[in-house]
Amino acid sequence: MKIIMLGAPGAGKGTQAKMIAEKYQIPHISTGDIFRANIKNGTQLGMEAKKYMDQGLLVPDELTVKILLDRVAQEDCKNGYVLDGFPRTIPQAEVLDKALAGLGEAIDYAINVDVPDENIVRRMSGRRACLSCGATYHVEHIPPRQEGVCDHCGQALVLRDDDKPETVQNRLKVYHEQTQPLIDFYTAKGVLRTVDGTVDMKDVFEAIVSILK
Ligand code: ADP
Ligand code: ADP
Ligand code: ZN
Numbered sequence: 001m002k003i004i005m006l007g008a009p010g011a012g013k014g015t016q017a018k019m020i021a022e023k024y025q026i027p028h029i030s031t032g033d034i035f036r037a038n039i040k041n042g043t044q045l046g047m048e049a050k051k052y053m054d055q056g057l058l059v060p061d062e063l064t065v066k067i068l069l070d071r072v073a074q075e076d077c078k079n080g081y082v083l084d085g086f087p088r089t090i091p092q093a094e095v096l097d098k099a100l101a102g103l104g105e106a107i108d109y110a111i112n113v114d115v116p117d118e119n120i121v122r123r124m125s126g127r128r129a130c131l132s133c134g135a136t137y138h139v140e141h142i143p144p145r146q147e148g149v150c151d152h153c154g155q156a157l158v159l160r161d162d163d164k165p166e167t168v169q170n171r172l173k174v175y176h177e178q179t180q181p182l183i184d185f186y187t188a189k190g191v192l193r194t195v196d197g198t199v200d201m202k203d204v205f206e207a208i209v210s211i212l213k
Contacts, residue, residue: 007113029161056170113197
């Protein structure tokens with residue numbers, strides 16, 4: 001099963017993608033996590049990506065597409081995957097579509113996690129991320145067992161630089177301009193499904209599972 005998560009930054013794509021990955025035993029692939037791992041390790045790619053990420057802008061398609069296509073070509077992806085944060089532009093979606101068509105494959109579902117902008121800024125300022133394992137928490141809604149510490153790996157949790165309110169506003173603008181058109185793109189392909197992302201994360205997941213059945 002090949003699934004794409006769509007939605008504004010902070011809509012809960014990552015939270016849901018991790019639960020989908022666990023339930024259906026497929027890899028969770030987040031281009032944001034891949035970029036952050038590269039930044040942490042000081043790679044060339046990481047340094048290039050950081051320039052854009054810090055401003056709330058998208059990393060150029062040329063860089064992003066290659067990373068994603070390499071990743072989905074790996075052995076663990078042969079039974080499917082859940083993509084979180086890719087595609088984010090129409091050209092990215094077209095490249096993915098062509099690559100899959102070349103293999104006689106296609107995306108099965110594009111799940112649109114719908115959350116209005118008003119809720120987003122509040123959510124992002126409460127998000128805490130583990131840069132070691134990619135886990136995310138929310139100080140009010142989804143707190144870790146011990147404040148400031150990752151439940152999974154014990155590393156310190158941080159407020160991402162790009163989750164500060166000024167940058168979040170930019171990211172929302174970029175989302176509406178460049179990513180939202182993907183809703184029409186996948187609607188036209190007949191694979192778009194929308195879920196209400198404002199309810200409790202367990203209820204969002206239940207709605208997704210009933211779609212994937
Ligand atoms: P969120 O879902 O909270 O917006 P991500 O971790 O998915 O955050 O992405 C963080 C940043 O990484 C984005 O703001 C963007 O700069 C960059 N990025 C991630 N995925 C892509 C992509 N597919 N295309 C371009 N830039 C990306
Ligand atoms: P995205 O990957 O779309 O950027 P995340 O999954 O990282 O979004 O979620 C953004 C923030 O909102 C995180 O702090 C997360 O813990 C929290 N969150 C996720 N789902 C919900 C929900 N249904 N209700 C309240 N908060 C949520
Ligand atoms: Zn962790």
